[in-house]
Amino acid sequence: MQMEQTYGEVNQLGGVFVNGRPLPNAIRIRIVELAQLGIRPCDISRQLRVSHGCVSKILARYNETGSILPGAIGGSKPRVTTPNVVKSIRDYKQSDPGIFAWEIRDRLLADGVCDKYNVPSVSSISRILRNKIGNLSQPSQYESTKPSPPQLPYNHVYPYSYPNAMSPSGAKLGNPPGVSVTAGHVSLSRAWPSVHTVSNILGIRAFMDPTAIPGAESYQPKMEDWASVNRPTFPSAHGVSGIEKPPIEADIKYTQPSSNLSSYVPACAYSATNQYGVYSGPAGNYVTTGHHWQSQGASLAHPNNGAMMHGPNIHTAMSFKHSPREAGDRKPPSPLSKHQHEALSSVHGLPLPTSAS
DNA sequence: CTCGTGACGGTTGAA
């Protein structure tokens, strides 16, 4: 039963979301940006039509980890084959390439790496050998099982990548977001939850112009297929073409000074030279939340806001506020708030003009 | 009014 088409649902604020799936990156980013601009969470919530609980969570995570990305979804955390065990296996294999899986198993016990209750089965060891240690030449460093270190040295750079269909210039998109970033030793790249997030639902298929992006071929999203595409296929193909990388990769490190966040924010704002955020800037990189053993490819797609707002309707988008049914009684009365509102609108307009006022 | 929290219904994906 996969849902064949996941339709989005509408929350109390009129925002669209997909139950069980993370909000699109674009929105997550906006949340953080707005917060950086000093806008209060409750206002962000209203503006972006995202529940305050979610805004709160995203912001809290951001403050804590520096990442705007959602946590790793799905998969299983290694139960017996912990990173430490994998490392030991790798070592054994390295020192004796001809070693048998059962011998490895015995050594794990002998060396105290595992005890009889958690030692991996021979078949698990074989799988590990095959999947994680295939080629010893590749340094894969899995990290410890521990979750995220609270203090992060990481910084992420965050690019704004709002690809849009409309912008042919999207060439950059080729590899944008999701690229992996590293933090210390843990790094996994995570990217978007695949193509189907709210963006799709919104009907914005603006994903990108495939044509514009040569590399992105795999993406051909049509709304129709995303649904199917995304599920059945396997890893490598999915998502964005080459973007997907194995977690192993951790080579990229961003060592930026701590302030980068702040700097980026404004930058974004400025970038607004155009309304869509087609920022062709650097590819995006986000730090992951911390511990994951899994990674995801990046994706691009979040034309979402671009699409939404795009065009001449920035305002419109905002004004959408009152949605369909309901005539507006909902409006909160204070003039003041109204004021703010407007201001906000412009600000958050996203890629929009820096004119914040 | 704000916002932290956690139940809830949902999806995902390595094992």
Added chain:
DNA sequence: TTTTCAACCGTCACG
């Protein structure tokens, strides 16, 4: 190959 099931998701409602 199919099934498990723990991890995460965002919303909602409570306080």
